[in-house]
Amino acid sequence: MNRVVICLALIACGCSANPDRPVVVGSKKFTESVVLGEMGAALVRSVGADVRRDDLGGTPACWLALTQGDLDVYPEYTGTIARQILKADPVDLNAALAVHCIKCTKSLGFRNNYAIGMRKDVAAEKGIRTISDLLKHPNLKCGFIHEFLDRPDGWPGLKQRYGLSQTNVVGMNHTLAYRALVDKAIDVMELYTTDGEIAQFDLAVLEDDRGFFPAYEAVWLYRADLEERRPDAVAALKSLEGKMTEAEMQRLNNRVQTEKANESAVAAEFLQAKLGLNATATTDTLTRRLLETTWEHLLLVVPSLFAAIAISIPLGILAARRPRLGQGVFLVTGVLQTVPSLALLLFMIPVMKWLTGSGTGTAPAAAALFLYSLLPIVRNTAAGLTGIAPSLQESATALGLSRWAVLTKIDLPLAAPTILAGIRTAAIINVGSATLGGFIGAGGYGRPILRGLDKFDTALMLEGAIPAAVMALTVEFAFTLVERRYRRQV
């Protein structure tokens, strides 16, 4: 009850926050954002504040987490703030943000604009120099990231402004799109003007001849209450204003993308050179990183699985005893199973914020995994119970056992192998799905996988993928042992 009251109070005054908690510096899941996030963390740390880093998926997740108070600050771009977040073109960004108790700093000095890019040889061959020139080539294959496909300042707006008619458009990961472009699997992709790859692959940047793309000045977007809590931290963040050029940012991105340097180290180097800040990079050994991601992964998988077992078995019993209610139970758990995992994760942010006070990290990811685990266990429990010969149940009742004793001594032990198989399925699905927790800062094996995907760093991807596979196999093996042992006992 108390918790509910506290949660309601927190929601009612979304602008207030606890002054003692660490400053949470967020970032999105692409190299530049992560490097800037690392810089932000180092800057805040330099004034003696406690810092936590939180890597979230895309703009919606970051904005939600920021307004809810799960993040205090993250790097954003003015164009994104205007077009995607506020869905308006306000004259004064800060005035428009004040409604949400959010502020933004002045530009960090560089822009990371959207642009449309092609291979130079393909563009030259087709005589394409400007975006308008694309009109003459409706059959070009385009590869954009999913966010660009949805954003009003992305493909939908661009298409409308120029009257483009390309239909061969696929959504893909940004780093993979570069590979696809270089390999001529696609012809056109969206670029960010600070991407290191533009220089690396010597790409043609098409001129925005109708001036569609707004300016995307890099800024810090932060909670207004941070100014009261840690004015020194805000000042430290602002010390970066006007300090970075587009060329510098491109170079930093390149260091991470092509030279596979650690983001934290790249950020520390820059701060040292530019501000004379003695920031130490947080680099860990492989073993330490593995231990950490394994622990985080287990924190996602184990509690959610046990909670699912505790809820699903009674639900399965209910479904077996009251078939009509059971239909409803199957329907609800079945529908939950069909919700795309990323959508469910995003949906869980406000729900878990309300329930536990923390909208990002382990809680919402574990809650989503819990919901995904319900169906296999509920179904198998019900199937196991309804599969018991009616004569056995009659025989147990005729013996004079109580209903509870019939359930615990006869029905559940007889259904146990089927129930166990359901738990096994849920556990293995859980280990795999938990990698998606990386999208909302839950850590686990998903973190290196997502970072590796973004940097096209196979070694980093495998750092998450191999342990995830090993964990799945271990679960499989452990359940085989339990099942064999159980079979021997009965």
Add this chain to the structure above:
Amino acid sequence: MFELTNVRKDYGGKPILGPLNVCLRRGETTVLLGPSGCGKSTLLRLCLGLILPDGGKLAVAGSQPADLHAWMELRRRIGTVVQDGGLFPHMSARRNVGLLAEHLDWDEVRIDRRVRDLADLVRLPPEALSRFPDQLSGGQKQRVALMRALMLEPEALLLDEPLGALDPIVRSELQTDLRRIIRELKTTVVLVSHDLGEAVYFADRILLLKDGAILQDGTAADLFERPADPFVAKFVQAQRPPYASVGSA
């Protein structure tokens, strides 16, 4: 022991049994005889409260059980063997027999002694006690099922075709043993059978059922000498002794 007054059971809106007026007396062995689907198993289920009547009154051991709890208490005073024995496949023979006693918090020693006595009574080899049902022969399974029914020294035994699916030699052995046990214990027995020979062998009293009604209520001799109905006569004649066919061939 079981007193039925105007008891009726419907299925899907149609009456499948009764109305019946009959009293199954203490100390008597009553055989419910009749072809498949005549309602004899339904009658047995009604006596245990496994299904409830759609009309009429049913008293067991002098009282009318009012709720599930009362039925549960009553069932503990009645031993039951269902059609295929109904042994729990995940428990050893010994646990099957001792399950209810264990549930009622009997101590181990007492359970053990009682199980051994019962194994003697039904002539089950002691080593079979540690086996699981799928490791027992058909005859052994029925012996274990009988032990389980007798575990709490019941006031009545309800046996639903306990010897149905056994081969003739085992069946005959078990019939002999079962009759000896019934005589020794002097308990009330209700036995369901479709076999006239078996009925005659066990019964103090036979109720012959057809289509949910009692056609004849009497001794074996009554059935042969004074059939109450043409169907009774036909039923008796249909179960001719083996030598009859040899003679006529």
